[in-house]
Amino acid sequence: xxxxxxxxxxxxxxxxxxxxxxxxxxxxxxxxxxxxxxxxxxxxxxxxxxxxxxxxxxxxxxxxxxxxxxxxxxxxxxxxxxxxxxxxxxxxxxxxxxxxxxxxxxxxxxxxxxxxxxxxxxxxxxxxxxxxxxxxxxxxxxxxxxxxxxxxxxxxxxxxxxxxxxxxxxxxxxxxxxxxxxxxxxxxxxxxxxxxxxxxxxxxxxxxxxxxxxxxxxxxxxxxxxxxxxxxxxxxxxxxxxxxxxxxxxxxxxxxxxxxxxxxxxxxxxxxxxxxxxxxxxxxxxxxxxxxxxxxxxxxxxxxxxxxxxxxxxxxxxxxxxxxxxxxxxxxxxxxxxxxxxxxxxxxxxxxxxxxxxxxxxxxxxxxxxxxxxxxxxxxxxxxxxxxxxxxxxxxxxxxxxxxxxxxxxxxxxxxxxxxxxxxxxxxxxxxxxxxxxxxxxxxxxxxxxxxxxxxxxxxxxxxxxxxxxxxxxxxxxxxxxxxxxxxxxxxxxxxxxxxxxxxxxxxxxxxxxxxxxxxxxxxxxxxxxxxxxxxxxxxxxxxxxxxxxxxxxxxxxxxxxxxxxxxxxxxxxxxxxxxxxxxxxxxxxxxxxxx
Ligand code: GDP
Ligand code: MG
Numbered sequence: 171x172x173x174x175x176x177x178x179x180x181x182x183x184x185x186x187x188x189x190x191x192x193x194x195x196x197x198x199x200x201x202x203x204x205x206x207x208x209x210x211x212x213x214x215x216x217x218x219x220x221x222x223x224x225x226x227x228x229x230x231x232x233x234x235x236x237x238x239x240x241x242x243x244x245x246x247x248x249x250x251x252x253x254x255x256x257x258x259x260x261x262x263x264x265x266x267x268x269x270x271x272x273x274x275x276x277x278x279x280x281x282x283x284x285x286x287x288x289x290x291x292x293x294x295x296x297x298x299x300x301x302x303x304x305x306x307x308x309x310x311x312x313x314x315x316x317x318x319x320x321x322x323x324x325x326x327x328x329x330x331x332x333x334x335x336x337x338x339x340x341x342x343x344x345x346x347x348x349x350x351x352x353x354x355x356x357x358x359x360x361x362x363x364x365x366x367x368x369x370x371x372x373x374x375x376x377x378x379x380x381x382x383x384x385x386x387x388x389x390x391x392x393x394x395x396x397x398x399x400x401x402x403x404x405x406x407x408x409x410x411x412x413x414x415x416x417x418x419x420x421x422x423x424x425x426x427x428x429x430x431x432x433x434x435x436x437x438x439x440x441x442x443x444x445x446x447x448x449x450x451x452x453x454x455x456x457x458x459x460x461x462x463x464x465x466x467x468x469x470x471x472x473x474x475x476x477x478x479x480x481x482x483x484x485x486x487x488x489x490x491x492x493x494x495x496x497x498x499x500x501x502x503x504x505x506x507x508x509x510x511x512x513x514x515x516x517x518x519x520x521x522x523x524x525x526x527x528x529x530x531x532x533x534x535x536x537x538x539x540x541x542x543x544x545x546x547x548x549x550x551x552x553x554x555x556x557x558x559x560x561x562x563x564x565x566x567x568x569x570x571x572x573x574x575x576x577x578x579x580x581x582x583x584x585x586x587x588x589x590x591x592x593x594x595x596x597x598x599x600x601x602x603x604x605x606x607x608x609x610x611x612x613x614x615x616x617x618x619x620x621x622x623x624x625x626x627x628x629x630x631x632x633x634x635x636x637x638x639x640x641x642x643x644x645x646x647x648x649x650x651x652x653x654x655x656x657x658x659x660x661x662x663x664x665x666x667x668x669x670x671x672x673x674x675x676x677x678x679x680x681x682x683x684x685x686x687x688x689x690x691x692x693x694x695x696x697x698x699x700x701x702x703x704x705x706x707x708x709x710x711x712x713x714x715x716x717x718x719x720x721x722x723x724x725x726x727x728x729x730x731x732x733x734x735x736x737x738x739x740x741x742x743x744x745x746x747x748x749x750x751x752x753x754x755x756x757x758x759x760x761x762x763x764x765x766x
Contacts, residue, residue: 171243173358173424177351178245178382179298180228180262182290183272184280184638185251188302190214190225191334192272192343193248199340200233200244202413212413213248218524225250226521227491228262228368230380230426232412237348244347245382245426251282253640254515257462257494260289261441264459265367265382265426268296268351270343271322275301275309275331279317279605281579281640287322296351297322298330300343305333317606354384354424361452362386364421364429364445366396371487375406376434378415381445382426384456389420393448394431397455399440402448403431441493462494463643464512465572466622467556468519469500469537469665470526471508473756477532478507484530485509488522495522500557504665504747505535505759510557513539515622535760537665541619543651544570558667561653563704569651572618575600575644578629579611580637587632588612595620596671615644619671654708656682657700658690661750665759679709682762687711689758697752 181189190211197203197212213229214220225248233244247262249255263269269290273283290297299318301311315326330346332339356363364381372378381388388394390408395401409417410427421427433439442458472481485497495518500510513519519539526532545553548565555561576597580588585602592599592614600613621641629637654675656666666686670678679701686699694716701709747754 171422171425173354173356173422175240176243176245176354176424177268177347178247178266178354178424178426179268179270179347179351180247180249180259180266181270181272182249182259182263182286183251183302184274184277184282184286185224187251187272187274187277187280187283188334189248189251189272192270192300192302192332192340193229193231193246195334195337195340196233196246196344197231197413199337199344200235202231202233216525218521218528224252226255226258227370228258230262230265230368230411232410232426235344235348237345242348243425244344247426249286251286252517253282253285254513254518256285256289256642257514259286260293261367261459261493263290263293263295265365266293266295267354268298268347270298270300270347271318272300272302273314273318275303275311275314276306278310278314278609279321279579280638281577282638284321284577284579284611285640285642298343298346298350299324299328300330300332300339302332302334304331305336305338313606321605356384356386356423358386358423360385361450362388362445362447363452363456364388365456365458366439366441366443366445368491369439369441370491375430376432377430377439377490379429379431379439379445380426381421381429383421383423385423385452386447386450387420387422388429388445388447390417394429395446395448395451396439396443397446397452398443398458399438401438403433403438406430406432439490459493462514464494464496464542465515465618465643466513466519466539466541467510468513468539469502469505469508469510469557470497470523471502471505471535471537473533473535473760475506480530481509481526481532481534484526484532485511487530488525492522494518502537502559502664504663504749504754505537512556535665535756535763537763538668539622540669541572541617541622543572543649543669544646555669558653558669559664561667561669569649570646571649571651572646573644574616574618574621574641576614576616576621576639576641577611578614578637578639579605579609580633581609584633584637585610585612588629588637591625591628591632592616595625616641617647617649618643652703654678654682655702656686657698657702658686658754659697659750659752660700661752663749666762675703676708683709683711685762686758687713689761690752690754692716693753695751 183189228249230247249259249262315329319326363385364383368380394403407417407430444455446452494514496512497509543555546567547562597614597616602612650672655662683699696715697713699711
């Protein structure tokens with residue numbers, strides 16, 4: 171395709187402002203998806219996306235669109251909106267020249283509207299501002315057009331009004347994309363260079379790599395070379411997605427498409443790498459991506475330790491599709507073999523665990539998540555702590571914790587509530603700006619550990635759902651943190667250790683010991699459950715011993731009842747872990763680690 175006829179754009183917006191729905195109408199109006207095939211959020215292809223109603227993965231689709239008798243080729247990328255998936259969005263942006271910035275006409279600008287807009291501007295993309303959901307009676311397009319115009323410096327009349335539901339305004343939007351998004355400017359005659367912006371594992375076809383051609387042409391019958399990892403492949407298939415995979419003979423400069431090499435090993439395709447032709451290779455690779463930094467770490471352990479190799483394989487495959495996921499083997503006395511995993515946030519962690527269980531049939535326990543810390547021991551050694559077990563014993567010289575810059579947008583009547591909440595979470599207030607007469611944007615600096623866990627839920631509940639939140643890394647600060655250990659009958663149980671702020675150590679200790687007292691069944695001896703900081707006990711509970719006569723009663727009675735009991739016990743045994751002499755049911759771990 172001639173580059174002057176190509177337009178590549180992505181749709182960016184705050185979560186729920188209607189990206190996937192507008193993408194549906196675009197698919198329909200361009201004629202590539204018929205009325206009969208159409209279903210809501212067509213590009214949210216994973217079950218988990220359909221059920222939760224959120225986009226997790228970006229999707230790239232080619233749609234034709236004709237303006238004044240000329241047919242153009244649009245490369246459209248629908249992106250996720252949640253803060254955990256910002257990295258996913260930034261990769262999509264690098265494959266486009268334009269961005270459609272959608273804003274819900276009943277809500278106005280929200281926190282991820284701003285963060286996505288700033289990212290798009292960083293990538294020098296042409297921005298097309300659009301108000302969506304104008305069909306709703308509560309839409310206030312005039313008011314919010316002013317807001318947007320003020321933000322990006324255009325006239326309010328230039329802000330398009332559309333409805334992803336009724337399709338109103340979507341044709342105008344496509345026309346505007348053709349008119350305003352710049353054509354790609356790669357060199358069609360130079361040696362081929364394509365950016366790998368995503369890849370997925372398909373159980374039938376192996377690795378499917380999504381690429382944005384920058385220079386030259388890749389041919390289906392020519393050997394490919396991956397410049398970063400230094401591997402050469404014979405492509406099995408090259409093509410475009412419209413809306414399903416369609417093979418083509420070649421992909422030329424400016425086009426978005428896919429390559430299948432037959433590779434099954436995840437190390438053979440790296441997101442951010444450059445593909446060139448092995449026959450006529452380019453000298454320099456394209457600028458790739460920075461690896462994302464995990465924000466939250468937790469251990470994932472198979473409930474049945476025989477599933478450990480399966481877990482490794484499943485993580486390898488997910489990793490291919492999710493560059494932000496990192497993991498390394500971890501052994502726990504209590505939970506056996508598993509992996510320490512790094513995630514971009516709690517939603518990311520939840521999605522990964524859910525995909526592991528649904529797509530790979532794994533039953534997992536996850537330990538309480540924590541953020542990474544830099545701990546200097548008294549002897550001066552520095553420990554990079556992503557796991558409470560790595561916390562050095564003995565005296566600590568200093569601990570440094572990661573900080574974030576948080577941006578919160580809220581109606582002005584909730585300013586006081588937001589301030590209180592941030593203060594409770596060790597936040598330091600920065601500036602505050604009005605984005606309209608009724609709404610403000612507040613800036614805070616806050617420890618990451620205070621924001622990743624339940625902050626967002628509390629923010630929503632204290633502002634009746636009206637506030638929105640975005641945050642990004644912002645250096646570090648020293649912090650007064652301690653490791654709290656949980657001991658069962660004097661033995662430390664590594665899976666329950668946690669690094670917490672000194673002020674919260676006592677409440678963590680009390681909560682965990684109480685919980686465990688209820689979860690661990692009584693046994694023939696007394697079991698003390700303690701919480702400790704180093705050798706200092708800060709909380710204690712006791713599980714009293716079973717009385718002898720209770721046992722006697724159990725084992726009396728008729729023979730069939732006795733046998734049944736024994737069988738039940740045998741089955742139960744498999745699901746027990748021995749910690750010292752104490753039998754702890756598997757469920758107790760799951761329950762104790764659930765909402766901590
Ligand atoms: P995304 O998170 O930005 O991809 O948003 P979705 O496309 O998943 O839409 C979020 C919700 O808004 C869904 O319930 C949609 O049905 C609804 N929605 C999206 N666009 C419109 C619209 O133009 N009008 C109305 N009434 N609802 C819409
Ligand atoms: Mg979506």
